[in-house]
Structures are given as C-alpha cells and as structure tokens.
Amino acid sequence: MSDMLDELYRDVIMDHYRNPRGKKKLDKSDIHSEGKNPSCGDELEMDLQIKDGIIEDVHVGCVGCAISVSSGSMLAEVIKGKSIDEVKKIAEVVKKMLKGEPIPDDIEIEMGDLDALEGVKKFPVRIKCALLSWTTLIDSIDTVADNKERAFSTTE
Amino acid sequence: MSDMLDELYRDVIMDHYRNPRGKKKLDKSDIHSEGKNPSCGDELEMDLQIKDGIIEDVHVGCVGCAISVSSGSMLAEVIKGKSIDEVKKIAEVVKKMLKGEPIPDDIEIEMGDLDALEGVKKFPVRIKCALLSWTTLIDSIDTVADNKERAFSTTE
Amino acid sequence: MGMVENTIIKKSAEKGVLDINKIRKDFPVLNREVHGKKLVYLDNAATTQKPRAVIEALVDYYSNTNANVHRGLHTLAEEATSAFEETRSLTAGFIGAEEPAEIIYTRNATEAINLVAYSWGRKNIRKGDRIVLTEMEHHANLVPWIVLAKETGAELAYIPIDDNGCLDLDDLGNIITPNTKLVAFMQMSNVLGTINPAGEIIEKAHKRGAITLVDGAQSAPHMPVDVKSLDADFYAFSAHKMLGPTGVGFLYGKREILDRMEPFNTGGEMINEVRYDYADWNDLPHKFEAGTPNIADVIAFKPALEYLNNVGMDAVREHERELTEYALGKMLDLGFVKIFGPTDSAHRGGAISFIVDDIHSHDMATMLDTRGIAVRAGHHCAQPLMKRLGVSSTTRASFYIYNTREEIDEFIASLVEIRRYFSNV
Amino acid sequence: MGMVENTIIKKSAEKGVLDINKIRKDFPVLNREVHGKKLVYLDNAATTQKPRAVIEALVDYYSNTNANVHRGLHTLAEEATSAFEETRSLTAGFIGAEEPAEIIYTRNATEAINLVAYSWGRKNIRKGDRIVLTEMEHHANLVPWIVLAKETGAELAYIPIDDNGCLDLDDLGNIITPNTKLVAFMQMSNVLGTINPAGEIIEKAHKRGAITLVDGAQSAPHMPVDVKSLDADFYAFSAHKMLGPTGVGFLYGKREILDRMEPFNTGGEMINEVRYDYADWNDLPHKFEAGTPNIADVIAFKPALEYLNNVGMDAVREHERELTEYALGKMLDLGFVKIFGPTDSAHRGGAISFIVDDIHSHDMATMLDTRGIAVRAGHHCAQPLMKRLGVSSTTRASFYIYNTREEIDEFIASLVEIRRYFSNV
Numbered sequence A, B: 001m002s003d004m005l006d007e008l009y010r011d012v013i014m015d016h017y018r019n020p021r022g023k024k025k026l027d028k029s030d031i032h033s034e035g036k037n038p039s040c041g042d043e044l045e046m047d048l049q050i051k052d053g054i055i056e057d058v059h060v061g062c063v064g065c066a067i068s069v070s071s072g073s074m075l076a077e078v079i080k081g082k083s084i085d086e087v088k089k090i091a092e093v094v095k096k097m098l099k100g101e102p103i104p105d106d107i108e109i110e111m112g113d114l115d116a117l118e119g120v121k122k123f124p125v126r127i128k129c130a131l132l133s134w135t136t137l138i139d140s141i142d143t144v145a146d147n148k149e150r151a152f153s154t155t156e
Numbered sequence C, D: 001m002g003m004v005e006n007t008i009i010k011k012s013a014e015k016g017v018l019d020i021n022k023i024r025k026d027f028p029v030l031n032r033e034v035h036g037k038k039l040v041y042l043d044n045a046a047t048t049q050k051p052r053a054v055i056e057a058l059v060d061y062y063s064n065t066n067a068n069v070h071r072g073l074h075t076l077a078e079e080a081t082s083a084f085e086e087t088r089s090l091t092a093g094f095i096g097a098e099e100p101a102e103i104i105y106t107r108n109a110t111e112a113i114n115l116v117a118y119s120w121g122r123k124n125i126r127k128g129d130r131i132v133l134t135e136m137e138h139h140a141n142l143v144p145w146i147v148l149a150k151e152t153g154a155e156l157a158y159i160p161i162d163d164n165g166c167l168d169l170d171d172l173g174n175i176i177t178p179n180t181k182l183v184a185f186m187q188m189s190n191v192l193g194t195i196n197p198a199g200e201i202i203e204k205a206h207k208r209g210a211i212t213l214v215d216g217a218q219s220a221p222h223m224p225v226d227v228k229s230l231d232a233d234f235y236a237f238s239a240h241k242m243l244g245p246t247g248v249g250f251l252y253g254k255r256e257i258l259d260r261m262e263p264f265n266t267g268g269e270m271i272n273e274v275r276y277d278y279a280d281w282n283d284l285p286h287k288f289e290a291g292t293p294n295i296a297d298v299i300a301f302k303p304a305l306e307y308l309n310n311v312g313m314d315a316v317r318e319h320e321r322e323l324t325e326y327a328l329g330k331m332l333d334l335g336f337v338k339i340f341g342p343t344d345s346a347h348r349g350g351a352i353s354f355i356v357d358d359i360h361s362h363d364m365a366t367m368l369d370t371r372g373i374a375v376r377a378g379h380h381c382a383q384p385l386m387k388r389l390g391v392s393s394t395t396r397a398s399f400y401i402y403n404t405r406e407e408i409d410e411f412i413a414s415l416v417e418i419r420r421y422f423s424n425v
Ligand SMILES: Cc1ncc(COP(=O)(O)O)c(C=O)c1O
Pocket: C268, C290, C291, C292, C293, D045, D046, D108, D109, D110, D111, D138, D140, D141, D186, D188, D189, D190, D215, D217, D218, D238, D249, D381
C-alpha cells in the first residue's frame, strides 16, 4: 500500500503480533509489573522468573497495537536466558535505536528480531508503543534492585 | 491642548471638580449609600435627607477623577429640593445622555449644569466615572422604596 | 453491544445543504498535504479547523489593538475591552442565554466543569448526596465528580446505555433520587455520536430539585442549542471545537445560581475591594475571571461564531446529518466494520467510532495517516465507556461543515485497502 | 513615603545597548496611530506588544498544523504535540528549571498561583500556620492566600515596605516564624518597580522549613531569572507580559513538590486510569493540565522566547535600566512629579508610578491618551499597597525593549503641557 508502511509493518513484526511469544502465564513470578500508555490505552503486564541474576522465564501480556504487542513479544524472546546486565544493555540499545540516537560501537549484543523495530523511528507517535514493554522491563529490574515487589510504568 | 479634551473638561466641570457642592456632611442622614468602581478605585458616599418624598438635603463625598467628582457635585446641586419622582427622571435622562441614547421629547426636566456632561460620551471608558454618583443615587432611592438601610453600588 | 444491523441508508445522494466548495476555500489548512496526499481532516471531534476570518482577527488584534482589558483608560485598552465583551454578547445569543453576564470565559469545557465542581460543588454537595452522570461521559465530566464524591462522601450513579449506544431512560425516576443534587451529562457523545434528550433529563432532574449541568462540548458546535428552552442550569463548551481558537471555553450559568456562588480562581479583575486581611468580589461575569484573560482568542472567536451564524446552525446540523448518514451507510455496506453507537442519523452527530477486524486502532490511524486521512484512535477520554463497550480502543472519524462526500469516499476506499494490506503483511 | 529626592541621574545619554530601530520594526502595532498621533506604548507592565514572529507563528499554526495534542496519531497531531512540548523545553531553559516536566502551562500567572493555593495549599496549610506575604503584592498573590487563610484558619503576615518602596527585611527573622509554611512574594513590583532580594528571602524561608512561591510576572520578562540558583520552590509568570500571546501562563515547581501534589483541574489528558468510581493521575506535567490546552498560543510563545534569548536578558535589563534612569531623572527634574518607589535604577525595573499635583490618574491617562501615549491609571491590582502609600490611585508608565528615549521625551513634554492645561481649564 505504501513503502512507508512496509517499513513499519515488517513481516517479522506482523509475525510477532499474530503469534506473540511469552504469552503463556508463568506458574510462579519473582517480579510482576504493569505498564501503560495513558494517552492511548495500551496495557501490558510482565512477569519475570529470575535465578542467580539470570532471567529464566518471562511472561508478557499486552493489549495494544501491532507495534506494542510485537515489541513485547520480541522482548520475551530475546531476554530469556540472559543475565540482568545483558538485558539492561539490550534495553538501552533498543531505546537508542527507537529514538534514532547513535548506538555505541563497543556494544556487542545479540539483537535477534529486534532490528525490525528500526522502522518505528520514522513514526514518532508510535515510538512509545514500541517502548512500552522495554520501559516496563527496566522498571521491573530496578524494582528488583530496590527490593520492591511491584512496578508500574508509563512511557508518557 | 486639544479640542477633544476641551469637550471633556469644560469649565463647568472643572468648577464642580474644584469646588464640589454637597461636600458638607449632614448632621443626620435618612439614607446612607456607597458606590465604587472596582476597576479604577473611585469611591463615593452619599447621604440623603428625605421628607414627604422631597430630597431636603444631600451630601456627596467622592474620591475620584474630575469627571466622577463633578458629576457627583452636579447631582448634589440639582436634586436638592426635588421630589423623588423628579430625581428618578433626571437620573434616567443623565444615563441616556451619557450612553448617547436619544432622550424622549416628552421629558421636560431642569438639567442645570448637567448638560456639560455630554462631552463624556465621546470617552467611552470615562462614562462609568460620570455614572457612579447616579447609579448610587438610584440604588439609594430603591433602597428607600425597599425599606432597607444601606445601599452599595458599582458601575461595572 | 453487538454489531449494528447493516441497514443501508441512502436518502440524499444529491447536492447537500451547504456550498461546501465555497466553505472549504475559507479554511487555509485544507490545502495542506500529508505524506504527499491532500489532507482529509476527520478529527473534528478533537478540534476543528479555523476559517481565515479567525486567523485574520488574531493578526489584526495583535497588529493593531493589543492591550490589557477592563482596567485601561487608553484607546487600545478601550478597543480591546469592547471587542472582548462583544464576543460575550454574541456567545450569549448563540446559546440563548438571558444576558451576557451569564457567560464566563474559561480555558476550555473542562475548566468550565471544574469551576462548577469547585465553586458550586464544594459548597452544595454533602456526604450522602447523589451525583447522577451517564455511562457515556467524557473524562471531563467524570473525573471532577469522582474527585468531588471522594472528597465529600457523596455517591455517584450512572444512567446506563443500551446496546444501541443510547441512554436508557426507563429507570431514570429511580436513578435521580430525592437526595440527588446534581445531574451532569453530555448532550452529544464524542464516541457514540448519540444525541441525548437533554430537555427530558433536565425536566426530571428539576422535579427532584437537582441542579443540571450539560456538557455541550460536542453539541454546541454541531446543532442549534438554546439553554433557555432546555432550562439548563449550567452549560459548558469549548471554542476550539467550533471554529474558534484554542484556549477559550465557556461556562453558561443561570444568574441566580452564579450570583450565589463563591469565586473559583482569585486575583486581579475579579475583586471589588481588597485589604490585607479581606477581599470581596466584583459582579458577574468578572467574579469568575481572575487575572488577564485570553483576550486575543476571545476576540478572535467572534468571527467563528459569525461564521456559524451565517451558515446557520440548522444547516450545519443538516449537512452533518446527511454526511453521517452517507458515511454510516457506506461503512456498514463494507460488512467488516463494527460501529459503536446509533446508526440512525436523526439521533446522532457526526462522530463515528468503529473497529475493523483485529486491526488495532493505532495501526488503523497510522495507516489512514499515510493516505492523508486524519482520524483519532484510542479511548477518546472515555475509558469507562470503552470498558462498557468491551473494547480497549476504537478508531473515530468525525465531521464538520467543510467535509465532503468525496472525502468519505476516500475514507471508505482506504478502509478496504488497509484491511487488504494488513491481512497480507 | 515622601517625595523622593530630586537626584538627577544622567549616566549614559549615548546610544543604548539595543538596536531599537531594528527592534521596533519587528512590532507591527508600533505603527499604529492614536488620535492622529503615533502610538507611544508605555503600558508594558499590563501587557507587552508582540513581535511579528509571534503573530506569524499563530498564522502558520492555524493555516498548516492545527490539531489536538497528545492523543493524536496523525501527522498534524504529531506536529502540534512536538511543537507544544518544544515550548516547554525552551521555557524550562529560559528560567533555569531542571527539566521541562517542571513547567506547567496555565492561563496566566494568576492561575499558576491559584493552582498552588488549591493543590498545595489546601493540603499543607492548617489552622495556626502562617503565610508570609509582602505589603506590595499584586492581588494575584494576595487574594488566593486571603481566601485560603480564611478557609483554613491560617494567619497572614506581611513583610513591610520602607519609605523608599523597598522591602524592609530587618525584622524578617521574626516575621518568618517557625510555624510559617509558605513565603510568597513578587520578585519585581508592578507598582513601585522595586526588585526584591528573592534569593535572600528564599534562604531565610527555607531555614524555617517554609516553602517559597515567587510571583515572577514582572521579573521574568525584564531580567535574567534562574529558579535553580534562587532555589525557588514555585515560580509563576505570564507569557503575555513577555512578548507572548494572551492565555498562557506558567507554573514552575520543583519536581519533588509537584510529584506529591494532587491535581488541580481534572478531566482529559491528566489521567492515567479512570473507572466509574476511580481515577488516578498521569505523570508530570500532564497531571496538572486538564482538557485541551491553549495549544496555538503555547506554540506561538516559542518565537517570543527566542526573541528574548536573541536580544539577551542581560541586554533587556540593561536597556530598561538605562531608560528608567533617564525617565526618572527627567521626571524628577520637573519638580511637580511625585514618584513612588526607589529612584536608583540599579534596584528597580521600568514600572514608574507617579502623581502630578491634584490631577487624578484617570484624567492624566485620558489626557496622555489624546497625545497617543498609553499609560495605566488606578490601583494596579494592588489596593492594599495604594492605601499603604496613602493614595487612591497612581498613573504608571512602564517600559520594554522597544521603548526609546524619544518616547520618554514626548512623555515628559506631555506631562508639562497637561499640567499647564489642567490648571487653566
Ligand atoms: C506582579 C504581578 N503579579 C501577577 C500579575 C498577574 O498576571 P496575569 O494577569 O497575567 O495573571 C501581574 C500582572 O498584572 C503582576 O504585575
């Protein structure tokens, strides 16, 4: 329909949208958090199982658009099995990528499908859709660090 | 200095401004009232002695500009000795004159120096200066009719 | 609420009531291109575009008159003050108020409602009192009352909606209880388009001795309104939704009620006398207008009202009714569009909320935007209503006097293409 | 306060710091004629004139972009939102705020102060607490606290002024008592011109654990301001007094304080979640901005700030200081002018209040107006100060970046003529 749209709705994104990973609820959760975009109504819940600083399992439940759902799905896929430090680095890179900021050369991370989110930066109002799951994740991790139990985030 | 100003600051007006009539306080007052222009700070107090429907004596104390002071002074001069009905008619005519509205032919009243206020109508923001004493007077009279004791008015 | 029946309404495919081509020339923004396409602006329930006369009034004011109002004795200040008050008179006439002093300038409809919640509500609503709202209210006419109820211990009750998106008034007599102090409701829904029977609700409320507030943010711009014949106690609306500048709203209130209210914001202009330990208040409407008002935009709202008066609010309503009928018919024809709200254009305005398959409203709005079509997506400041409708968001197209059938045709064609595109990517 | 000494100050009769001719060309209204005379606009403390760039920004916005902000997913809405937020960043920078979210858009300075009185005051001020103000406050920073004190049973205390029109701080330690919760004061007087030692007062207030609010309505437009180095907790000002459009004001507040405050007005945009019986709030700054904001005027304030930044606030201040020095010298030379406020231009801004003989300020303003000179007359929204000064009103001339020595010469010549005229009629 338009080249512009094709950059946003890449096949990978639509695949994650239609078959979101991490959809399955976990039987136990070490840290539960919720995120929301008040202006548009997207809602997300996230559960993490963490052991020895490694994210062993993750659940992401997102009610939202193709961008927020697929971003959450990619997140679930990519962070599983990674250490908290690695995950933090990935989140930073994703944020930079979405905001169109340069990504430092010395960061070597495995991006998986995440590259597909790059098209979002041309749609400024959609960036916060893609950010929702990542902001929630960071708040989750910070909550762990602060020894709190629940986190609540927004990308406004 | 300017023809326009000469129409406003006529000799009669300046004479009333410099020697306001009705300045002397009354030893007794049947009806006391106060008026004010909140936006500019002009303040006026008025006392009436009324007997058998005739205004026997009047005191007007005005802190204000040349227009409000002289208008109050002319009022004091013209209403003394008149019946309440006559005074009401005069007040109506003055209001109409100031607002530039036509004055009905069938009204025959003795205007005294009041004609000098006609120049005010060319200065829209000053009309309320000239109106202050008249609005206060009408409120006074209405208060008498309503059997109240004090009146408070503004020309805003 | 199920999908509405696919009744195809095609009454007047002929030329409409307005000379749209002439009207469109008065709105400079309609020449704008978006992503290389001519702008099709269907986001009028959010804010409308402005005719050249409004823009020129701003230029003229700032280039020739600009001064502070009310307290000024110089020429500019006098001109500004009289223009500022002329808008008030015209606004009073537009909604049928008894006198200009019953029109209070606010920032927007939201602030008008908050003014009532603070100045009238804090004084008149007590623990155990009831405030009646409807299930379709905008946050602007919801949150101030939720906050007030929490503060005072008052209870909230809601007039429900039926499956057609209309108020269900069957139980109104029981909902408006004797302890009901306020009935506040929208005259036209920004989501469902529904036109509510304001007169009927007000009459019932008054029988119970309740005060009424009508949120006219969506109705005042789109249909003839007469607060006198409605007998509304308060009426709130926004200039920016009816061709006027942003930053100007209105609270109409009956004088006897406004006179008894304490002020809301306090400061300059609204006082009579101030001492270091005392203050009392100026007369209406100044009592409620503290500080330097939005002078330029109030003045520039006059040509907006004149524009609407020239077109005629009956014609505005009829044009939009025809356009809505046309759009609803086409949308229902598609078969894959689910519409929320009544589908009979006689009972609704031109805000049409819908969803298409599993396409999220944000994606829909983005895709329409690449075709130059501006719509709104999300909860439309009516989260509780969204829940009631069983959705998290909808897409909304909404019309005004400059919209055309050709634009609706483009919108419809885009829906078809988008659906095809989205199922293929 | 007696008549100030006739010290003639004539330091820099030479060319000033600004290229005034160039600046004047940017202000269309300065070509205006009043009663056949070229406008001499000396009513800048009431509101300032607007440069062409501000007017053009309005035209551009309404002709090309106009859309509602924040909730929109289409191109126009995105452009409007980002321009709307750019002004916030620039404003934050202009007054030295830590982050844009600490800047809340209001209608004017008055509303900014009311926001604090409602949202912070109602929660933090209790019976027996003290609120400290000054004797020179504008009604905007007086009436909200008089009302709050009456409501809560708090007490008001005033920092006095000396015979020179400056705050007398000798007793400050006793006035700001341990039970003082708020110290609210103007940084520059709109009547006396006085520049108050804001930093010193704030430091003393903080030592007592009090919160501080600075009314910057007259200072932000006329001198460099840095809320960070002042350590002000709240700072209020208005766009229309600094080249910007009417209808836009600002409340700066420290994040940690704003975060703990409940909202003021409620409705759309400012919520996080709303249910029929519950609402919670969005983050800063949105929490305090309910409903559709004054989008166009906020956006058009950006070129006003850019204009001031280009000129440089130091240069603005220096130009006005020179002009004030020049005007004060000339006025005192006349011998018949009584000036209220300090006569040392180093400690005052360009608002000069005065009286001439027995000529009432309204008559003075009318007579100046016939000569094209716009000044203000009356109580300047400072009735208690007027009483303190022993007058019912004054005439006020006030300057801005586009005013010239030639204009002041005309003003002085007019004073002479008016005095002669008035004593002869
Ligand atoms: C010192 C001071 N504070 C507050 C205000 C109020 O400003 P605004 O009317 O823009 O709210 C003014 C302006 O009149 C002022 O001079």
